[in-house]
Amino acid sequence: MEVKPGRMKKLGTHLVVDAWQSPGDLLNDPEHIRRAMIDAITAGGATLIDLCVHQFSPHGVTATATLAESHIAIHTWPEYGYFAADLFFCGAGDPHRAMEVLEIALEAKQVKRTEFTRGFDPGVGIQGCAYPKQLAPRLLKTSATRG
């Protein structure tokens, strides 16, 4: 296959998210997380190829979704009320909209999102490709208090 160097531009948006103050019971419920992932994928306008949800012992859940647009992964630590999420979207879809659904479903009250642009060719004058745009941490209302 012919490779065309120097013609590459942005290929994807990668949202790196850390979220705190979620109820431990929600973070330890694989079926709740499975539904939240599917709802997030739908809301983000993405296409699911494969979804793996795994429950750890004694607690914790990992879910990885392979998408036509790339992937979403979530890892939970119920004992800390914390979860990490990664949403890598190329082409169509809106990772921020998908993340909103996860935040609401898991009732995270503090969330930090960092956005990366992935895929720039380093030879076209852009120093590397992984430059983060840090979005301010924010307090969220829980789903129970949302309007």
Place this chain on the structure above:
Amino acid sequence: MEVKPGRMKKLGTHLVVDAWQSPGDLLNDPEHIRRAMIDAITAGGATLIDLCVHQFSPHGVTATATLAESHIAIHTWPEYGYFAADLFFCGAGDPHRAMEVLEIALEAKQVKRTEFTRGFDPGVGIQGCAYPKQLAPRLLKTSATRG
């Protein structure tokens, strides 16, 4: 489940990698990528739970590995000789060693790694948790010219 705020420390290392100048044929070969992923997981000392490898049309491969330690995801754009990789390891394992195996297998000649620490509690005086440690881009020898 009881949540213990303020007691959380580092939970994981997340390596965000962009790699260029790989042969398009390797980046478009799902079986080669499947073997490279399994070799990388073994080298990194991680435990595989599930592996999804998907071939796109007309070209491009995505592979997502759900690990006991979190996940590895790789997305290739053969037409640009580019791939994006994410290696999120909590607890045991060495994502850098796993990434070396992927770089060699896919013969990437330019690689940029950015390392994140994930999971710090923002309430314990650390401003957020996603602060990147950017590792210098470097030229790699291809596997054909190594050692």
